[in-house]
Amino acid sequence: QQQVRQSPQSLTVWEGGTTVLTCSYEDSTFNYFPWYQQFPGEGPALLISILSVSDKKEDGRFTTFFNKREKKLSLHIIDSQPGDSATYFCAAEAGANTGKLTFGHGTILRVHP
Amino acid sequence: EAAVTQSPRNKVAVTGGKVTLSCNQTNNHNNMYWYRQDTGHGLRLIHYSYGAGSTEKGDIPDGYKASRPSQENFSLILELATPSQTSVYFCASGDRDWGPYEQYFGPGTRLTVL
Incomplete structure (x- = not known):
């Protein structure tokens, strides 16, 4: 049973556009x-994170939104490169302070120049 | 800079053979993790450890064993490798010292079981 559902599976945007996952x-x-x-041939690296007590976290061109009531979150990338x-x-962390992460299946993003 | 290294980077094994994947971290993190990554499945947790001498089962532990002989080293062992274990394996370390919890991943090991 998949506990974290992610969409879309893949996405193509033009340079300068906004990406929403x-x-x-x-x-x-x-x-x-x-x-x-995660870049090809490399391990994943933390991009941005949010706690359930917040509804928005911003870091440069990357913003994550969290909706506790709907149990949804999103990642927005503006001016995609x-x-x-x-x-x-x-x-998502499974339980308080366990250190165990449950991952979604991932979204492959392609940004065309 | 956090550092997690894995060896070997590529491995071809035969069905029924024993495979050991090794991971070393220089971050002095208490927690270490083994994941496998397959197309369409994302990252799935196999085993993890909260410190030297401890191992815990993750979400898909069947067919795998783990060993944490020291703070720095965490091994994943396939006693009888099967073709279904062909995958890319990632080791990670992490600790909740301060700020947001982050897992630092190694570069991965590509395992092919023939």
């Missing part, structure tokens, strides 16, 4: 939601 979850004990970015082309994973 979404995730939903079911487990109400999830309280920490990181987004990881070809260098943003990568696979993006949302994740």
